[in-house]
Amino acid sequence: MKIDFVRSGGFAGLRLAVNVDTQDLPDAEAALLEKLIRDSGFFDLAEHIKSPSGGADRFEYRLTVSEGGRSHTVTVSEAAVPEGLRPLIDRLTEMAKGL
Amino acid sequence: MDHHIDPLLCIIPPHMLKNIAEKGTDAQKRAALAALSASARIREQRTAFIKAMVVKVPAAISGKHRAVYSANNLTSLPGVLMRDEGAPPSADVAVNEAYDGSGAMYDLYMDVYQRNSLDGNGLRLNSTVHYDKNYDNAFWNGEQMVYGDGDGQFFNRFTISIDVIGHELTHGVTQYTSNLDYRNQPGALNESFSDIFGSLVKQRTKGQTADQADWLIGAELLTMNVRGVALRSMKAPGTAYNDPVLGKDPQPAHMKDYVTTLEDNGGVHINSGIPNHAFYVMAVEMGGFAWEKAGRIWYVAARDDFNNTTNFQSAANLTYKVAGELYGVGSIEQMAVAKGWSEVGITVGVQPQPQPQPDGCLAAPVAFIRSLFSGKS
Numbered sequence: 001m002k003i004d005f006v007r008s009g010g011f012a013g014l015r016l017a018v019n020v021d022t023q024d025l026p027d028a029e030a031a032l033l034e035k036l037i038r039d040s041g042f043f044d045l046a047e048h049i050k051s052p053s054g055g056a057d058r059f060e061y062r063l064t065v066s067e068g069g070r071s072h073t074v075t076v077s078e079a080a081v082p083e084g085l086r087p088l089i090d091r092l093t094e095m096a097k098g099l
Numbered sequence: 100m101d102h103h104i105d106p107l108l109c110i111i112p113p114h115m116l117k118n119i120a121e122k123g124t125d126a127q128k129r130a131a132l133a134a135l136s137a138s139a140r141i142r143e144q145r146t147a148f149i150k151a152m153v154v155k156v157p158a159a160i161s162g163k164h165r166a167v168y169s170a171n172n173l174t175s176l177p178g179v180l181m182r183d184e185g186a187p188p189s190a191d192v193a194v195n196e197a198y199d200g201s202g203a204m205y206d207l208y209m210d211v212y213q214r215n216s217l218d219g220n221g222l223r224l225n226s227t228v229h230y231d232k233n234y235d236n237a238f239w240n241g242e243q244m245v246y247g248d249g250d251g252q253f254f255n256r257f258t259i260s261i262d263v264i265g266h267e268l269t270h271g272v273t274q275y276t277s278n279l280d281y282r283n284q285p286g287a288l289n290e291s292f293s294d295i296f297g298s299l300v301k302q303r304t305k306g307q308t309a310d311q312a313d314w315l316i317g318a319e320l321l322t323m324n325v326r327g328v329a330l331r332s333m334k335a336p337g338t339a340y341n342d343p344v345l346g347k348d349p350q351p352a353h354m355k356d357y358v359t360t361l362e363d364n365g366g367v368h369i370n371s372g373i374p375n376h377a378f379y380v381m382a383v384e385m386g387g388f389a390w391e392k393a394g395r396i397w398y399v400a401a402r403d404d405f406n407n408t409t410n411f412q413s414a415a416n417l418t419y420k421v422a423g424e425l426y427g428v429g430s431i432e433q434m435a436v437a438k439g440w441s442e443v444g445i446t447v448g449v450q451p452q453p454q455p456q457p458d459g460c461l462a463a464p465v466a467f468i469r470s471l472f473s474g475k476s
Contacts, residue, residue, distance in 0.1 A: 006362060010236040011263065012254075012317070012330050013368025014345055056270040056281055056289065057238035060363060075361075079240065 001034060004064040005092040011057045018096035036088040037065055043072045051079035061089055162215070163205045167197045168227045170245075177227050177243060193228040193258045197246060200264030200300075201226055207265075207300045208272065211390055212398050217271035224268065228258060237263055239270035252324060253345060259319045261304060265297035266316070272296070277405035284410040286367035291374035292401060298333060299390040309382040309389040315339065333379040336372030352376045354411070354444030373443045374411060381439030385432055392432055396422045412448070415440040419447040 001023075007016040022030035042065055051058065059078040064071060076082075081089060168178040169191070181194045188195050201224045208214040216222045225243035234247025237257035244267040246257040257263050270293050273279055279289035294316050302312045315329035316339075327340020327348070336350035350372030351357055357373065360366045378397065382389035400421040405414065419436045426432035437447045 008362035009364060009368060011238065011257070011266070011368075012235065012320075013349070013363060014235075015349075015362065053241040054274065054281070055239050055241040056273075056293070057236065057267065058240075059236065062362060 001030075001037070002064075002066040003033065003037075003092065004062075005096060006062045007059050007093060007096065008062070009058065009060040016093065016096045018092060020092075020095065033088075033091065036091060040082070040085040040088050042074070042085070042088070043070065045072075045074045045076075045082070045085065047072075047074060049074065049076040049080045049082070051077045053079060055079060063089075063092070162221060163202065163209070164221065164223045165198055165201050165205070166223060166225050167194045167201075168225070169194065170227050170230045172229050172232045172248070174231050176230075176240065176245065177225055178229075181228075191228070193246065193248070193256050196256075196258035196261075197226040197228050197244070197264065200258065200261045201244070201268060203261060203304050204265045204268045204296075204300050207296070207303055207390060211303075212395065214272070214398075217268065218275045222271075222275075226264075228256075237267055239267045239274075241274065244268060244271075249320070249322075251322070253322055255320055255322055257320065260301075260317050262294075262297035262301045262316050262318075263320065265300035266293040269293040269296040273401070276402045277409060278407045279405065279409060280407045281364055281367060283365035283367075284370070285408055286364050287370040288374055288405075288409060288411065288414055290367045290371035291378070292397070294331060294333060294371060294375050295378050295397060296394070299394050302388070303390050308387055309379075309385070309393070312389065314379050331372070331375070333372075333375040336376050350375075352443065373445075374414065377415075377439040377443045377445070379439075380442045381435040384435035384438055392426070393435070396425060396432065396436060399425065411445055415445045416448045 001021075003020040003022070005018050005020070020033065022033055025033070042063075060075065061078065061081070062073065062075045064073040074085075076085070164184045165182075166177075166180060166184065167182045167189075168176075169181050170176065170178040181191060182189050182198050188198075205216060205224060208216070216224065226246065227243060228246045228248075230245045230247050232248075233250040235250050235254045237244070237246045239245070244264070246263075246267075247254075249255045249257060270289070273289050273292055277289075279285040279292075281289055297316060298312065298314055302309075305312075313329075314334040315332055317330035318328060320330060321327055321340065325340060325345060326342040327345070329339045331348070331350060332339040336352040337348050337356075339348040339350070341347045349358065349369050351370060352372055353376075354373060358366045358369045360369070363369060378393060382393035385392045396418055400414070400418045404417040404421065409417070415436075419433060419440070422430070422433040422436040440447050
C-alpha cells in the first residue's frame with residue numbers, strides 16, 4: 001500500500017509531505033497505517049471535503065492511497081476533517097515531521 | 100424631491116456616500132443613505148449596509164470590545180474567558196498580546212478608515228490563545244481569531260507578532276466586505292489583504308514611514324533555530340527564509356513566476372507575494388505613512404468595488420480607479436498604484452468604461468449637491 005500525504009496552507013504556508021510504501025515499514029507500523037486507513041473508510045470518502053464555515057489560514061490535507069490497482073485522493077480542510085480520518089492524518093503528520 | 104433620478108447617484112462614488120453616511124450630519128446621512136439605496140450598482144451591498152447603518156447609531160456607543168479566551172491546549176472554541184474589555188492585564192503574555200494586538204487593529208480601522216470593527220458595526224473581537232498542543236498556526240474560523248503556541252522548535256507563540264494578529268483580524272474584515280473566495284487569485288488577494296493590513300498595524304504601532312518599515316510578516320515568530328528573517332517579505336517576496344528543514348520561501352514577486360498548484364487552495368499563501376509586492380512598491384512610491392494613502396486606496400477599493408471573484412488584474416484596475424477618485428486622476432498616488440502593479444507584471448487597464456447612467460444624470464442639480472455638503476437640506 002502506498003500513501004502520499006501533503007499538508008499545505010496554514011498561516012505560514014509551509015509544505016509538509018511524506019510518501020510511504022508500507023512494504024518498507026516495520027510490520028507493526030505498516031499494520032497500524034493499514035488499520036487507520038481501513039477505519040477511516042478512506043476509499044468511500046468524498047474527493048473534496050470543505051468546511052461549511054469559511055474562515056482562513058486552516059491547514060489543507062491531501063492524501064492519496066494506492067492499493068491493489070485502486071487509488072483514491074482526498075483533499076480535506078483542517079476544519080472539516082471527519083472524526084474517523086483524524087487519527088490517520090495525525091499519524092502521517094508525525095511521520096512527515098520525522099517523528 | 101423626485102427620487103426617480105437621484106443626482107447623488109450620478110456623480111458621487113458609493114465609497115464617498117458611505118463616508119458621508121458614516122460621518123456626516125444627520126441630514127447628510129439621510130441624503131447619502133437615500134442615494135445609496137437607489138444605486139443599482141451597489142444593490143447587492145445595500146441591504147446589508149443600510150441594515151448596518153440603522154443599527155449602527157446606537158451601536159457606535161459600544162465601540163471597542165475585545166474578549167480573549169484560552170483553549171488550555173485543547174481544541175474547543177472559544178474556551179475559557181481570560182480577559183474581557185477593560186480588565187487589567189493577565190499574567191499570561193499570550194492573552195495580553197492578543198488583547199493589545201486586536202486593540203491596535205481595531206484602532207487602525209476605526210481611527211484611519213472610520214470602520215467600527217470587522218462588520219462595521221462594533222462586532223466583538225473574540226480571540227482564543229493556547230489552541231491545541233504545539234500548534235504551528237493561527238487562523239480565522241469565520242467567527243473569531245485563534246492562535247497556537249507554536250512548537251517551540253521552529254515557531255514561537257503566534258501572538259508574538261502583531262502583524263499575525265492584524266492578518267487574522269483582517270480576514271474578518273474581508274469576510275464582511277469583498278468576501279473574496281479563498282481559492283486561486285481571489286484567495287491570494289484575500290491573503291495579501293491580511294498581510295498588508297497586518298504590516299500596516301505594525302508600522303502604525305511603531306510609527307514607521309513606508310521606507311522605514313521592514314515589510315516582514317511574522318519576523319518574531321521564527322525561533323533562532325530557523326535560517327530566515329520572517330515567514331514572508333513584502334519588500335522581497337521569496338527571500339524571507341531558506342532553511343534546511345522548512346525549505347525556501349516559495350513566494351513569487353512577479354506574474355512570470357506565478358505558481359499554479361492544487362495545494363494551499365491554489366497557492367493562496369504563495370501567490371499573495373505578487374499583490375504584496377505591488378502594495379509595497381506603491382506605498383514606498385507615495386512616501387509617508389503607508390496606512391494613510393496606499394492603505395486607504397486598497398481598503399476603499401476592497402470595501403466598495405471588490406467582490407468574491409476579483410482577480411489580480413481587476414484588483415489593479417479597481418485600486419487605480421479608486422486612487423483617481425480619492426486623490427485625483429493623474430495624481431502622484433494614482434501613478435504610484437500603476438507603478439506598483441507594473442513592477443509585478445500587471446498593467447492597469449484604461450479607466451473602466453463608465454457604466455450606463457440613468458437618464459438625466461447630466462442635468463443633476465448642482466444646488467442639491469451643495470445643499471448636501473452644507474448640511475442644510
